Amino acid sequence: MLTKMQLPDGYYYEGEANSHCHPMNSLPNLSFKYCEDASFWENYKVNGKLEERRVVVSCDSGRREWNTVLGPLLDPTPRGSLWIYSSKLNKTARLTLENFPDERTFHPLGVEVYPSYSGNASYMYVVNHAANETAIEQFLVSPSSSVATHIRTLSHPFFIASNALALTSPTSFYVTNDHVFTKRLPYIGAVVPMVETIFGIPLSFTAHVTVNPDETAHNAVLSHTIVAPFVAYSNGISISPSGLEVAIASTSIGTVYFYSRNTTTNALTFSTSVKLPFPPDNVKHDHDGNLIVGGHPHFPSLLQLLENKVDVAPSWVASISPLAGNVLPEYDLKATLSASTIVSPPNNHTVQTLFQSNGNTFPTSSSGLLDTLSGNLYVTGLYAEEGAMICHP
Structure with missing residues (x-):
């Protein structure tokens, strides 16, 4: 976390970064910048065949004035935005928020959308670090x-610092809580959250939440059960394609924890962990079961960027893949800076660098998505002026 590494201007594992990677939004838009999370939204035909795999992106052009994780907390008024990228049309479009309360502020982080079948509308859930509370917003979106x-705002006393989501059904999900002490706290908020981060104090947790299917019900949150306690800075979360494994990023200690999942109760049991050469932010499984980590x-450098002391901060996106046997001492050999030169090899996984940059090609990577159909790699930048990029193989 604290050691500066000699990263290249841009490395992409499927070709030259400067010719294969480009901004996701081809048209300049002041709102499409500082993008935090990205998720696939799968649209299926009547026969169950995948028609299109769209990408949903959460951005917040006001992040330099309002960031409840890193600070500052100056002005929550400018709203963040949500975007949809269609690979069919090669086009990025902003989602219009309908019925969202005029007086409510909107600062999106984690976003997840349930698959659409036969053109039906789907629920979309978005973590919102609003002015007065952290909540989860429920929306309805249609492929057409x-x-x-906006359906409703989900609130709960333990949505202290909700960060990332992973859906287990149209009305249930896992949600990480990255800190117990937040920037919102009076007096101690300027210091204690950073102490919790830097020293890797394992106070954060992940919960499973069940939502009332009755959209008009007063008790919107039916249950909130902590399933993975005592993790240092729980950040991204993802469920494997089989549904049997859950991965949670521990940002402070540069580690991803893997849990076995009981698909009936949604209980999690720790199974193993993988050390990374960088603090992980968001994690997303691809459809082959590999975990993509930004x-x-x-x-x-990230903190210095917030203070305008530097122009860019570095990026790293890697894939963690399960192995049948042990990993050789050397791995990730194609990357300009190999992960194997920084961290010890994991026992039952291997790590491959997909993208890395000192920030000149693309800064502050927070999410990575790998589409196994097209081979496209999508990367969001927490403080990237271009918002997000696509790398084509």
Whole structure:
């Protein structure tokens, strides 16, 4: 987290970064920047065949004025935004928020959308670090429009610092809580959360939440059960394609924890962990079961970027893949800076670098998505002026 590494301007594992990677939004838009999370939204035909795999992106152009994790907390008024990228049309469109309360502030982080079948509308859940609370917003989205209709705001006393989501059904999900002490706290908020981060104090947790299917019910959250306690800075979370494994990123200690999942009760049992050469942010399984991890190789540079002391901060996106046997001492040999030169090889996984940059090609990577159909790699940038990029193989 604190050691600055000699990263290249841009490395992409399927070709030259400067010719294969480009901004996701081809048209300049002031709102499409500082993008935190990205998730696939799968649209299936009547026969169950995948028609299109869209990408949903959460952005917040006001992040430099309002960031409840890193600070500052100056102005929550400018709203963040949600975007949809269609690989069929090679086009990025902003989602219009319909029925969202005029007086409510909107600062999106984690976003997840349930698959659409036969053109039906789907629920979309978005973590919102609003002015007065952290909550989860529930929307309805349809493949035939660029409108996100707000259904309701989900609140709970333990949505202290909710960060990332992983859906287990249309009305249930896992949610990480990255800190117990937050920037919102009076007096101690300026210091204690950073102490919790830097020293890797394992106070954060992940919970499973069940939502009332009755959209008009007063008790919107039916249950909230902590399933993975005592993790240092729980950040991204993802469920494997089989549904049997859950991965949770521990940002402070540069580790991803893997849990076995009981698909009936949604209980989690720790199974193993993988050390990474960078603090992981968001994690997403691809459809072959590999875990794609985006993160920040040098945390001080990220903080200096917030203070306008540097122009860019580095990026690293890697894939963690399960192995049948042990990993050889050397791995990730194609990367400009190999993960194997920084961390010890894991026993039952291997790590491959997909993208890395000192920030000149693309800064502050927070999420990585790998589409196994097209081979496209999508990367969001927490403080990237271009918001997000696509790398084509």
